[in-house]
Structures are given as C-alpha cells and as structure tokens.
Amino acid sequence: MNADQKIAEVERILDYVFVNKLLCAEAIQMAAPMSPLSINGRIHSVDANKRLAILGDAVATSILCKAWFRGRDQNGRFAHGQSIPSFLHANPPEGNPQSPTAWTNIRQRTLQNAALARLGNAIGLGTTIVASAGHFGPPGTIMMATAFEALLGAVYEDAGEHAVTRVMAHVGLTHPASVMSKHPNPLQHPSGPPLLTDMLLLDAGCGVPLEPP
Numbered sequence: 001m002n003a004d005q006k007i008a009e010v011e012r013i014l015d016y017v018f019v020n021k022l023l024c025a026e027a028i029q030m031a032a033p034m035s036p037l038s039i040n041g042r043i044h045s046v047d048a049n050k051r052l053a054i055l056g057d058a059v060a061t062s063i064l065c066k067a068w069f070r071g072r073d074q075n076g077r078f079a080h081g082q083s084i085p086s087f088l089h090a091n092p093p094e095g096n097p098q099s100p101t102a103w104t105n106i107r108q109r110t111l112q113n114a115a116l117a118r119l120g121n122a123i124g125l126g127t128t129i130v131a132s133a134g135h136f137g138p139p140g141t142i143m144m145a146t147a148f149e150a151l152l153g154a155v156y157e158d159a160g161e162h163a164v165t166r167v168m169a170h171v172g173l174t175h176p177a178s179v180m181s182k183h184p185n186p187l188q189h190p191s192g193p194p195l196l197t198d199m200l201l202l203d204a205g206c207g208v209p210l211e212p213p
Helices: 004-014 021-028 050-070 100-111 113-123 141-159 161-171
Strands: 034-039 042-047
Touching: 004 021, 004 034, 004 141, 004 161, 021 034, 021 042, 021 050, 021 141, 050 100, 050 141, 050 161, 100 113, 113 141, 141 161
Parallel strands: none
Antiparallel strands: 034 042
C-alpha cells in the first residue's frame, strides 16, 4: 500500500512535516503487527503503532502535567498566603497553584480514549489510519485514540517535546473549561519555550478565561 497520501494528510492536519516519514507511517499503521508500506517510492516493513502510542501517551501526559503544575489561577496572593480577588489587586504577584484534583480532572477529560477519539474524528484523522482489509467503517474509539497517541509519539521521536507541544496546541488537545493567569505567565518555563500556546488548564468556575499572553 502507498502511504504517501496518508502521511501528507496527517502533516496537513497536524501542521507538522515529518523529517522521518517512517515514524508517521508507523503511527498510523494498524493493519497488522508488521505491514509493507510504500513511502517515497520504496517498500518498508512498518511496525504497528502500539509502541509509539505508549510513548505518545506518556509525552502528552508530561506536557499537560507540567502546564498544570506551573499554572496559576487569576487570584492574587499576599505574601502571607491570604487569597484575594484579582480585581482588588492591579498586578497580583502570583496566583494560586492548582490542586491535585484539578490535575485528575484535566487528565480524565483530555487524555482518556473517548476524549482523544472525539478530537481525532473532529480533525479528520480517521481517514489517515491504515486499517486491516477486514475493517469497515470509521475507526472505533480505541483505534482512534491509539492512532492519536501514536502520532504524538512519532512527533516526539522526530523532533522532541517542543514540537509535540505545538502540535497539541494546533489541534486543540487542551483542557477547555479553565482559566490561566498572566501573573506570572504559566506557559513560559524559566529556561525554555512556552509549554503550550493558548492552553487553558485550570479548574472551571475560577472566573472568565483570560486572553492568552
């Protein structure tokens, strides 16, 4: 099977061009434990995507967890720790850190198979999966979620965590019902690039979402 068109479609959807096209091919290969695929005019024996899916799940979890850990809500805090509403302080020194419960909610609502499958279907990844000859119809929840995770793993292997962060932001793999504070900017690691552009990670009900910094 020629995989070039499917790889090109994946790259369009993710807004990411793979340096190593074989990684993308492996991420969408769900036809057999190993399947021959034509890539750039050459036949390759391509593994199924389960290993990449495990990697992608771990990477996405790490990215979201770091954004949660470094994130702050929009309530400022006095030096002694007393919380105050942000509107009473023109420039809050910092916001309140998020609770472990908030992280549990973020992970469940964002990275569970059902959530990944919904997003994958919405952005059109279903047509890019290389399925077995006996598979008919759209991919099921587990198939779609696995392919999505595998593609994140493939991007990580191809270009690292920052590239995965950008892809996640582009496709909307974020936690929507949340707010972030601009004081400090929780998306900016002190020694590195933004964690996730426009990501909204914190608990719903904290206030009106702010514009991204």
